[in-house]
Amino acid sequence: GAVVSQHPSRVICKSGTSVKIECRSLDFQATTMFWYRQFPKKSLMLMATSNEGSKATYEQGVEKDKFLINHASLTLSTLTVTSAHPEDSSFYICSAIRAGTYNEQFFGPGTRLTVL
Amino acid sequence: QKEVEQNSGPLSVPEGAIASLNCTYSDRGSQSFFWYRQYSGKSPELIMSIYSNGDKEDGRFTAQLNKASQYVSLLIRDSQPSDSATYLCAVTPEGNNRLAFGKGNQVVVIP
Numbered sequence: 290g291a292v293v294s295q296h297p298s299r300v301i302c303k304s305g306t307s308v309k310i311e312c313r314s315l316d317f318q319a320t321t322m323f324w325y326r327q328f329p330k331k332s333l334m335l336m337a338t339s340n341e342g343s344k345a346t347y348e349q350g351v352e353k354d355k356f357l358i359n360h361a362s363l364t365l366s367t368l369t370v371t372s373a374h375p376e377d378s379s380f381y382i383c384s385a386i387r388a389g390t391y392n393e394q395f396f397g398p399g400t401r402l403t404v405l
Numbered sequence: 406q407k408e409v410e411q412n413s414g415p416l417s418v419p420e421g422a423i424a425s426l427n428c429t430y431s432d433r434g435s436q437s438f439f440w441y442r443q444y445s446g447k448s449p450e451l452i453m454s455i456y457s458n459g460d461k462e463d464g465r466f467t468a469q470l471n472k473a474s475q476y477v478s479l480l481i482r483d484s485q486p487s488d489s490a491t492y493l494c495a496v497t498p499e500g501n502n503r504l505a506f507g508k509g510n511q512v513v514v515i516p
Contacts, residue, residue, distance in 0.1 A: 321502055332508055333449070333493075382448045391437045391456055392497045394504055399448040 291387045292316050295397035302373055303405055309369045310400045312383030318363040319385035323394065324356070327380045339366045373404045408432060409496050411507035420516050424481040426492050428507055431475070434499025438470055440479045441493040443509070449493055453479060484514045 292315040302308050312322060322339045337358050338346045345358035357369040366385075370377055382399040386392055409430050418424045426440075437456055441449035453468040455461045455477065461468045467480040477496075481488055494507040 323503065333506055335503060338503060380446075380448075386502060391454070392502050392504075393437075393439070393451060393454055394495075395451060396441075396448040 291385075291393070291395040293319075293383065293385050293395050293397040295383055295400050297400060298398060299401045299403075301403045301405065304374050305372055307369055307371045308373055308402060309367055310381055310383075310402075312366045312368070312385070312397050314364045314385045314387075314395075317385075317387045319366075320363060320388055321386045322360060322366040323384045324358060324366075324368050325382045325384065327382060327399075329380075333382070336368075370402065373402070375404045378402055378404045407507075408498065408505035409494055409507040411494050411510050413510050415511040415513060417513045417515055418484050420484060420486060420514055422484050424484050424488065424512050424514070426479040426481075426494070426510050426512070428477045428479075428494030428496075429475055430477070430494075430496045430505070432496070432498045432505075433472075433475060435475075435496045436499065437497035438468070438477045439495040439497075439504070440466075440468060440477075441495060441506075442488075443491045443493060445491075481512070484512075486514045486516050488512060489514045 294313045296311045324336045325333045336351045339360040341360045347353045360366040384394040384396045440453040443449045455468040455470045465482045469478045491509040493509045495504040
């Protein structure tokens with residue numbers, strides 16, 4: 290199977306701090322990874338597309354200076370929420386496209402961020 | 406028109422019955438079609454991929470694709486309480502590798 294991990298699974302932080310979330314494809318290489326956010330009982334919202342070795346492409350309305358994305362290798366992408374505020378509290382989920390498939394995206398287990 | 410539409414409300418089915426979910430999409434050039442299952446508080450899990458017209462079966466799941474009608478469906482046979490979840494239809498628009506999701510259909514399997 291195609292396994293995507295995320296770390297941490299849950300984080301609580303104070304307002305104004307920065308939080309880094311890691312997304313790893315464990316058993317496949319992922320040239321493209323995606324970052325989503327989901328609020329309770331709402332649909333998944335795509336935040337950005339992350340390609341290995343290049344700058345991320347952000348969706349309209351997502352602040353690139355607040356949500357820093359780095360995709361340094363074919364198996365790792367990171368999302369850093371800078372100067373987090375309570376309104377950033379959400380469920381952050383990454384996904385990765387398995388190379389050699391027709392855009393099959395496999396999702397990580399998600400990171401639940403709570404900003405106090 | 407939304408890219409992907411799942412219009413049915415919550416679906417309640419008795420255990421052992423067939424659950425039928427439907428999805429339509431607007432981009433005629435779409436090439437890849439997926440069904441994801443999402444349990445409450447969890448991330449989506451890929452359960453079916455389909456790329457060509459016709460049926461594709463995997464265990465108790467059957468996906469059906471009709472590109473002419475821009476229609477994708479999912480059948481869950483012998484529904485189990487563990488199938489109770491939200492099912493998301495997702496499509497890859499032409500020239501893109503991101504997923505366009507429908508709003509999802511909640512399925513409740515009643516023992």
